[in-house]
Amino acid sequence: MKKAILFVLLCGSAVLIQAQITSPVKRANFGVDADLRANFFDGFVEVGNDDWFNNGTAGSGTFIIDTTGASWILQQYTSTPSMRMIPFFRGMRYPQFTVVNNSMLIDGIFIRDHHGDDSTVFAAGSNKNGMSPASWTCPVSQGVPDKNDILDMMMHVRRAGPTITDSLWMFGGVSLASTTGNRYFDFEMYQTDIYFDRSTLSFKGYGPDAGHTSWQFDAAGNVTQTGDIIFTAEYSSSSLSFIEARIWIHNSAQSITPTAFTWGGAFEGATYGYANIVPKVSGTFYAGLQSTNNTWAGPFKVVLQDNSVEDNYTARQFMEFSVNLSKLGLDPLVNMGDPCKMPFRKILVKSRSSTSFNAELKDFVGPFDFFRAPMASASADVPMYCGTNGVSNITVNNALLTSLYTWTTPDGNIVGDSTGPSITVDQPGTYIVSQELMDSCGSSYAKDTVVITLDPSCSLLSSELLAFSAQLRDNIAKLNWTINNNPSAFYFEVERSYDGRNFTKLRRIYQTGETSLTASYSYPDDLQAVSKGVVYYRLKMVDKAGRASYSKIIPVALQEGRRTVLLSTNPVRSGTRLLLTGYQDEKAVVYLTDVTGRLLKTVTTRLLKGAAVVDLQGLNNWKNGTYIIQVILGNETFTEKMIIAR
Known part of the structure; x- marks a missing residue:
């Protein structure tokens, strides 16, 4: 004792x-x-x-x-x-x-x-x-x-x-x-x-x-x-x-x-x-x-x-x-x-x-x-708008789950909620975050200020994606992309999905700062823990004006020879994509019919070896309801249901 x-x-x-x-x-x-x-x-x-x-x-x-x-x-x-x-x-x-x-x-x-x-x-x-x-x-x-x-x-x-x-x-x-x-x-x-x-x-x-x-x-x-x-x-x-x-x-x-x-x-x-x-x-x-x-x-x-x-x-x-x-x-x-x-x-x-x-x-x-909780330190992903107002996300970089963060601005504009570790803004101005250690403290523990500016004389061409591809080797998917107007790019976010619909961010990669118009980037994704199936990738590209755009979706098949057909979005509003994997340099025929079997649309394309995406656009005038998609690959037929809902 x-x-x-x-x-x-x-x-x-x-x-x-x-x-x-x-x-x-x-x-x-x-x-x-x-x-x-x-x-x-x-x-x-x-x-x-x-x-x-x-x-x-x-x-x-x-x-x-x-x-x-x-x-x-x-x-x-x-x-x-x-x-x-x-x-x-x-x-x-x-x-x-x-x-x-x-x-x-x-x-x-x-x-x-x-x-x-x-x-x-x-x-x-x-x-x-x-x-x-x-x-x-x-x-x-x-x-x-x-x-x-x-x-x-x-x-x-x-x-x-x-x-x-x-x-x-x-x-x-x-x-x-x-x-x-x-x-x-x-x-x-x-x-x-x-x-x-x-x-x-x-x-x-x-x-x-x-x-x-x-x-x-x-x-x-x-x-x-x-x-x-x-x-x-x-x-x-x-x-x-x-x-x-x-x-x-x-x-x-x-x-x-x-x-x-x-x-x-x-x-x-x-x-x-x-x-x-x-x-x-x-x-x-x-x-x-x-x-x-x-x-x-x-x-x-x-x-x-x-x-x-x-x-x-x-x-x-x-x-x-x-x-x-x-x-x-x-x-x-x-x-x-x-x-x-x-x-x-x-x-x-x-x-x-x-x-x-x-x-x-x-x-x-x-x-x-001791007794030194991290004091709020905030930054904006787009600190300067070029030529015209854009959209910027301001985030507390060292946020505590137990702290309350409240945002104010004397001259800008906060879009949506002004409470929390991050906000979205759409105008230049001064944005102030006040941190309370708990939401019942009633007194400010720390403050930080972020200033977003506008350069009206700035002229910026949008970045253009020239190429985007993925190669699988030793369970590592190496993504490669090339863009035009590289100086106008701010960052790229590599996103991955297991169903072609719901994507999560893997990594944010910032512009290299090269002065040449054309630049190439790459990112290796380790898929050792993914044993089978198909993995889908896309790029989110944000330029220095705060404008965001997305690349096409690239499927990567992890099982050699396994054929899959998947709709990237379903229900559909005006268009969607078919994600196809596991084929061998062959022709694909896609038939779209209504539930009675009436043929509405046919798409024929030559598929290279590996995986590909077939665009199905021009559906904005179609009535809401259920449709059938049939894909003919060699002597195999794949069927998917497509729902149009607006």
């Missing part, structure tokens, strides 16, 4: 109380048991709980961290041992704000740190919490005592339910090289884009208030600006013994009574510093445990300080904790009234030498982005 944890908490009256966690717990359906496995809790298979990873245990519980490339990384650890010293990180495997297992997932990250001799450590001396990051110093290379050497860290934030008003929970995990003695670490979260510049071995992008961003309040104690946060913890050889939250403030802020939380009584700093906070209401709001022996270390395994790669953690090597950010008053819904605001932007994990909050800092990981 996991080690019991003793937490020393400060209540609202600043009187010390003790609350003991005696067993692993689940918070927001996430296992806090110093184990990394989903569908596994407190040493046993228990279907349903989420966790950092999954080692194959079946169940409805999901894992949070993206494991892409895990097998490759482990192979490199074996073939190239020097790779074991290279750090990497993985983000959350779901988009931000996705609801999974009735919990809203905000963000998650896993980071593997340098270890042994590296420069992402604090130089020996006076680097401490409460200092400006501008004053921290780092060596070119320096070893770290094993009790301070961070191997891996992970962090995840979610809401306990599917809505933005459910409690916000933070989960943290860290593994250290040493498993004995007292160890101390901090999870520090920043509002600014702080980063570590390896070329100068210094931190850049820190906040304006003595190197941090301070929390600010109005006279009534309401939060008017969120600032930097730090969670500090210490644990002995037997258990996690202390954890607290602090926020960066001006020392005068302690005279204000906050509405979201209570001052705990400690302040570390001068004009600015870190003050500890506790909830307005009593009760446990932290939980945490250390690993037992042989706890699975995840799909990336664990690389120890001596560069050995292990499948499992030893006892006390991995520590996991949870914090109820809503109860602590650090949820933007609680302190700002806006659940879609980001409580912090960057995370830095540090180890230190002793229990004092202001003790000497040792190792660090980061800073890394």
Whole structure:
């Protein structure tokens, strides 16, 4: 069983109380048991709980961290041992704000740190919490005592339910090289884009208030600006013994009574510093445990300080904790009234030498982005109309399924719906997309602008398709086409169909930029997974004026000698095409009759070897109804029904 944890908490009256966690717990359906496995809790298979990873245990519980490339990384650890010293990180495997297992997932990250001799450590001396990051110093290379050497860290934030008003929970995990003695670490979260510049071995992008961003309040104690946060913890050889939250403030802020939380009584700093906070209401709001022996270390395994790669953690090597950010008053819904605001932007994990909050800092990981959903970035497929107005599609290139995108224009025209990740427009103008992280946020997270122009003096000839063919060799269909007026082309979309009617896009190929009038293009389509039948291709050609046109349809037979006859469109309005495959340089006769057998139309054509298309046009004056098509190929007859409906 996991080690019991003793937490020393400060209540609202600043009187010390003790609350003991005696067993692993689940918070927001996430296992806090110093184990990394989903569908596994407190040493046993228990279907349903989420966790950092999954080692194959079946169940409805999901894992949070993206494991892409895990097998490759482990192979490199074996073939190239020097790779074991290279750090990497993985983000959350779901988009931000996705609801999974009735919990809203905000963000998650896993980071593997340098270890042994590296420069992402604090130089020996006076680097401490409460200092400006501008004053921290780092060596070119320096070893770290094993009790301070961070191997891996992970962090995840979610809401306990599917809505933005459910409690916000933070989960943290860290593994250290040493498993004995007292160890101390901090999870520090920043509002600014702080980063570590390896070329100068210094931190850049820190906040304006003595190197941090301070929390600010109005006279009534309401939060008017969120600032930097730090969670500090210490644990002995037997258990996690202390954890607290602090926020960066001006020392005068302690005279204000906050509405979201209570001052705990400690302040570390001068004009600015870190003050500890506790909830307005009593009760446990932290939980945490250390690993037992042989706890699975995840799909990336664990690389120890001596560069050995292990499948499992030893006892006390991995520590996991949870914090109820809503109860602590650090949820933007609680302190700002806006659940879609980001409580912090960057995370830095540090180890230190002793229990004092202001003790000497040792190792660090980061800073890394967190709570950073992709900000809308949009572009138009036709950014300029040539000579006259055309049609353009504007699309958010990095759209999130959970975000709401709303479009406006002061001088253009949106055709159809103005909500969604893409719009269609038919006039030049400025088009603005506003992104809300969820459709219930009510506030804009990001905006982007796309400008479509019109050049009235532009003269552009339409592109003309001179040739379009397909050749099948070794189950690869090679499509070739040649166009005239190549400079006027914008792009081509290769489309494929299995029935000659419903086509899907395979690839968009942009104009090569050649100045010559005639240009040739090609595209290979791998048909290894298609065992038999006929595949049909066509080209969608879009010019720089936004005009689109389609090529003829080309059939490719995958079974040699198999004859097929298919109508490309049915029902028919004014015309259709017959798609024929599997013939051998022969004559085809096509008869069109009504249901009584009365002959209405005859088409005779010579078919080359392979596949071909026979146009059946001029049907616009025919009455609605059912007609019979007979195709005579040698001594074989094929019959198809054709329906005309307008």
